[in-house]
Amino acid sequence: MLKKDNLKFGLLLGFLAPLISMVIYYFVRFSQFSVSDVLGLMAREKNQITAITIPCLLLNIVLFTIYVNTHRDQTAKGIFTVTLVYAIGALLLKFLI
Numbered sequence: 552m553l554k555k556d557n558l559k560f561g562l563l564l565g566f567l568a569p570l571i572s573m574v575i576y577y578f579v580r581f582s583q584f585s586v587s588d589v590l591g592l593m594a595r596e597k598n599q600i601t602a603i604t605i606p607c608l609l610l611n612i613v614l615f616t617i618y619v620n621t622h623r624d625q626t627a628k629g630i631f632t633v634t635l636v637y638a639i640g641a642l643l644l645k646f647l648i
Contacts, residue, residue, distance in 0.1 A: 554623075561618070561629020568610040568630075569637055576606050597645050604641040608634055 581589045593599045611634040618627035 556618075556623035556625050558625045558629045561626035561631075562633055563629075564614055564626065565611055565630035565633030568614055569607040569634075572607040572610045573603070576603065600641055600645045604638070608637055611637070 577586070577589065584592075593603065611630055615627055615630045615634065618624075618630060
């Protein structure tokens with residue numbers, strides 16, 4: 552399954568990897584707090600948005616590198632596209648809201 556090379560698969564991987572990373576990051580760093588407490592922290596302290604976003608996009612960077620190095624460029628293109636959407640969304644969230 553991970554040997555596929557198509558854009559839709561890359562978009563799916565790129566979308567799911569940060570969500571999985573976010574859940575893992577939540578349990579490692581914020582397990583003593585509720586999800587609403589963490590969201591309140593992010594609303595009060597905008598620098599926390601960046602602090603949470605970067606580790607969550609790290610898995611996408613790893614996946615992108617693997618797929619580029621194995622010449623599965625369509626999948627890498629999908630992962631990169633979703634990574635950009637997540638990163639731009641985090642920046643907008645941080646600076647505009």
